[in-house]
Amino acid sequence: MRRLLALLLLPAALGLQAQEREIQRALVERDQQSAEFAAGARASELAPLHGRQLMEITVVPIPPELRPYQRSRMAEERELVLSPPIRKSGSEPDLLPLPLPGGPRHGVDPVLPQGFPG
DSSP: OHHHHHHHHHHHHHHHHHHHHHHHHHHHHHHHHHHHHHHGGGHHHHHHHHHHHHHHHHHSOOOGGGHHHHHHHHHHHHSOOOOOOOOOOTTSGGGSOOOOTTSOOOSSOOOOOTTSOO
16 A cells, blocks of 8 residues: 555656756746846856856756755856955055155145235
């Protein structure tokens, strides 16, 4: 009796697993579309990465508790990461401000009131 019940429930379990895989694939595709829209001109550069990510989703089974981690890892892969700017120290002569021509000028010429000798 138990074997018969297991044989009857097996197709339903396999169907649910396939449906869950399709849901995960749809979620990743939606994330990828959002990333392409945000990237604008860089969208063509993301195509190989997106193909590899979709292949990972369909081939490698991931436990349900790790799926949010996998989606966040894929989102991090899509982000454009720039190296920090190179800064030179301010003591180097090429970064010091140049002197003004004609010497420093005052912002306001002093006006002396009449009656005071100046």
